Amino acid sequence: MALRTVGGSIRLTSRPVNSVSSLRQPHAVTASGVTVKSASKTLIGPAAQGKALDIEATFSLKDAERFGLKMRTGANGEETVIGYDTTTKELYFDRTHSGAVDFNSTFPGVRTALKAENGKVKLRILVDWSSLEVFGGSGEVSIIDQIFPDPASRGEQVFAENGSVKLDKAVAWHLDSAHK
Numbered sequence: 001m002a003l004r005t006v007g008g009s010i011r012l013t014s015r016p017v018n019s020v021s022s023l024r025q026p027h028a029v030t031a032s033g034v035t036v037k038s039a040s041k042t043l044i045g046p047a048a049q050g051k052a053l054d055i056e057a058t059f060s061l062k063d064a065e066r067f068g069l070k071m072r073t074g075a076n077g078e079e080t081v082i083g084y085d086t087t088t089k090e091l092y093f094d095r096t097h098s099g100a101v102d103f104n105s106t107f108p109g110v111r112t113a114l115k116a117e118n119g120k121v122k123l124r125i126l127v128d129w130s131s132l133e134v135f136g137g138s139g140e141v142s143i144i145d146q147i148f149p150d151p152a153s154r155g156e157q158v159f160a161e162n163g164s165v166k167l168d169k170a171v172a173w174h175l176d177s178a179h180k
Helices: 018-023
Strands: 002-006 009-013 029-042 053-060 066-073 080-085 090-094 110-113 120-128 131-136 141-146 155-174
Touching: 018 053, 053 066, 066 120, 080 120, 080 131, 090 131, 090 141, 110 141
Parallel strands: none
Antiparallel strands: 002 009, 029 155, 053 120, 053 155, 066 080, 066 155, 080 090, 090 110, 120 131, 131 141
């Protein structure tokens, strides 16, 4: 955690520990300049699928009502959605379809935070076997939640609803285990 100036005011920010970058496998996969219109599509292709990933993505607002990334997608509509709602101007983390959610009535749900800055939404997402860590903006927002997807649910998609959004750039790295 650190104090940083964000939007003209001092904010407490957070980001992953620097050692996470040392777990990145050497070859990243990248997508840039992709416009997504009222659809979901594979983020970068099979090379970006996995159970342990580090993803950095920046979006430019257009006219979509909601947009973002669907993580750990799989059979039967399984997905964990990290999206931005332009009507409420909030980042949201939706785990209502993230896999096993029926063991407690309070587990499935949607959490919200973050406003776009200068027409951009910047995300860093750490994907692990049973958790997602989302860092928004310059680190002024962090949402960390547990998920229980089917082991076969390894896909990632970019999406836009009721309009379009531009994915300026997304870079994904597979992560090695910290327990070697």
